Amino acid sequence: MNVKKIIKKSLLALVIASALPAVHAADKSANTDVSSQVEKDVLVTEKLDVNLAEQLGVDGSSSVTVTKAGASRLNIHFSEVSLQPGAYLRISSADGKQTEIINHAALYDGSGESFDSMTIQGDSALVQLIYPDRNSRQVHNDRVIISDFSYSLANNNERAIIGDNQMxxxxxxxxxxxxxxxxxxxxxxxxxxxxxxxxxxxxxxxxxxxxxxxxxxxxxxxxxxxxxxxxxxxxxxxxxxxxxxxxxxxxxxxxxxxxxxxxxxxxxxxxxxxxxxxxxxxxxxxxxxxxxxxxxxxxxxxxxxxxxxxxxxxxxxxxxxxxxxxxxxxxxxxxxxxxxxxxxxxxxxxxxxxxxxxxxxxxxxxxxxxxxxxxxxxxxxxxxxxxxxxxxxAVVGEGKLSVANRSQTLSVPAEPVVMRSNADVKLAALYNNRLKHFGSYSLFEARLRATGGSIESVNVRMQLRTPCGLTDLNASQTCGTAGTRQLEMNVLPQDNALLTSPAYSGWMTLRVTDRQNNQLVSNLVMPYNFTNYDPFTSPFTPGTQVTTVNMTGQHLETPRVTHKSNFGFVAVHPGQGPLATTTATSGESTTIQVPLKNAKGEVKLVNLSALRKFGCTSGSGIMNSVAGCGSTPASAYLDLRFWYGNNPGLPAGRYTGMLPLIEKGDGVEQAMLVNIDINI
Structure with missing residues (x-):
């Protein structure tokens, strides 16, 4: 059973599954005067019955997209998970703004733990099982059973109120x-x-x-x-x-x-x-x-x-x-x-x-x-x-919660976090000795969960961008000019002597205070996921048939191909581009972020513009669309371009690296490796 069959099976389940009211069983105990009750809520559960570990794709992963039109939130229920060391789960929203890496110890101890994903806002979630070691990708007796998922209905108006509602x-x-x-x-x-x-x-x-x-x-x-x-x-x-x-x-x-x-x-x-x-x-x-x-x-x-x-x-x-x-x-x-x-x-x-x-x-x-x-x-x-x-x-809480979910990969910066104040602010760690300052940047010692469940330290480089420029987070650094403040973060090899795990998950918390009056602006909590991979090594399993193309100028058109179904182009690595296909028929070009090396061996993030073009009507659209022109599969290719306007501040010179992609559709999964060697 291949990955696409797994996905087809799950989509079928979404169509035929019956909605089950979600309730607790009533407690029949009668030894006191308080009886339990069945509580009605606004959730509906639908069956799914998918085992993601049945077979892996060309990049060492298996995935399923769970979609429920009109849902405001989704929770994926894993009824049994048992993995070999090194493998992990990743769940993300359709827009990629929410990502959760699941790698706690119970996944690897053979207990077959049952648990639920964190809540995904929206009506679609991508669930991935990932085996990052390209030389040892065997599922053995691993099991990742998604038995069902739940989603929210519109709120009902039933309530137990004494007289008028005083809430x-x-x-x-x-x-x-x-x-x-x-x-x-x-x-x-x-x-x-x-x-x-x-x-x-x-x-x-x-x-x-x-x-x-x-x-x-x-x-x-x-x-x-x-x-x-x-x-x-x-x-x-x-x-x-x-x-x-x-x-x-x-x-x-x-x-x-x-x-x-x-x-x-x-x-x-x-x-x-x-x-x-x-x-x-x-x-x-x-x-x-x-x-x-x-x-x-x-x-x-x-x-x-x-x-x-x-x-x-x-x-x-x-x-x-x-x-x-x-x-x-x-x-x-x-x-x-x-x-x-x-x-x-x-x-x-x-x-x-x-x-x-x-x-x-x-x-x-x-x-x-x-x-x-x-x-x-x-x-x-x-x-x-x-x-x-x-x-x-008892402890009285400070409140003033601010949450910013952030995910990133090695050397690829996380999306900046905009502060809630345009005035001068200072940022501090909750615990002593977790934040060190070096003038132009600070290092935050994040305590993160590695694959397998152990807790390790990862140094996250942080900078505060103000109208006065970039500084570290030290309270002695000031900028009296009003304007947007944002926190920039990255994980760099030179700040971390040894990163042993392919994936990390956890939380980072900073107290944000107003420098003028020392009042708390927010407690900034960042649910944080970090993927550690080598962007200069092919991620595809040895022996996989790979279409290799070379981008030696600022524009590349990949070979025009036709598969047995319409297909789109998806990224292999998170943060580089879309990870799942879509049925959207049109859209603007997609920005792909690719880590490339310059002549000095320094890693720079280069933005490329990608369009999927398909032949039946000379149409074009977003790279991961599987839209076609009728019942006959259309030929398609990827148009990649470097634009100076998308790369402000990037120094001139030669840049080399690779961009792994997958041509993906119904029953289609073809690996593609774009080798990049360009001068700008």
């Missing part, structure tokens, strides 16, 4: 009720894929790497890779526009109750993400209320939550009578009842005391507005987590 956008309280807003930062939305896909809620618990939620969200003790989405809220008061949000994974459930009053669970979170993405410093954490019994009737409380009908974070702190919502009578000693508005998908959210932001209860049931009291939950976990009801250990 407000969380961001509305940033200035008017800052205590409640700061407390809400520690609460997140949880994406779970067990019997289908659904959302729950949770919060950072005092202590490192811990998140508390309900048992009906997390399930029992064991390895659980669920997605935590922080800061999923409106960007301004009464706005439907979403702010930046951050996703990380859990590793396991380390404590869990059952139904009723025991509806609690504690996750252990990916420690690398927790530290490098600054989870505790940005979002803070919460302590269980230290009272020996559940809080008395009349205690004012509030609930930060992601109601199913809204998605974006809300806060419910008022009752219909205009007074604060409160603990109300009812239930046993182990269960608290409250009169705050709540909704489906809120299970696991903290019910918080307004006076001190301690957790009074764990939300469990929206219809009855109740959940296990903090005092009861603490008694169940105190033998292993005795610190969890100590408010002095």
């Amino acid at each position: 407000v956008d969380a961001i509305c309280y940033e200035n008017t009720k800052p205590g409640l807003y700061k407390g809400s930062l520690a609460m997140m939305r949880i994406y779970v894929h067990e019997q289908g896909a659904s959302y729950g809620s949770g919060f950072n618990l005092v202590g490192n790497y811990m998140v508390m939620t309900s048992n009906q969200v997390a399930g029992g003790v064991g390895n659980k890779s669920h997605l935590l989405e922080y800061n999923f809220q409106s960007d301004s008061c009464n706005s439907d526009k979403r702010s930046d949000y951050l996703g990380i994974r859990t590793e396991k459930v380390i404590a869990s109750g059952g139904g009723g009053a025991n509806d609690y669970a504690v996750y252990q979170v990916d420690s690398l993400a927790w530290m490098e993405a600054g989870i505790q410093s940005i979002f803070g954490n919460l302590a269980l209320n230290p009272a020996a019994e559940k809080l008395p009737v009349g205690t004012p409380v509030y609930i930060p939550q992601h109601p199913v009908w809204a998605g974006l974070k809300k806060i419910a702190d008022r009752h219909d009578d205009g007074d604060a919502c409160k603990i109300v009578s009812g239930g046993s000693d182990s269960v608290a009842h409250f009169n705050c508005d709540s909704s489906g998908s809120v299970s696991g959210a903290p019910v918080m005391a307004q006076v001190d932001n301690t957790v009074a209860a764990i939300h469990s049931v929206a219809q009855g507005n109740s959940g296990p009291s903090a005092a009861y939950v603490y008694n169940q976990i105190k033998s292993t987590m005795p610190w969890t009801n100590n408010p002095s250990f």
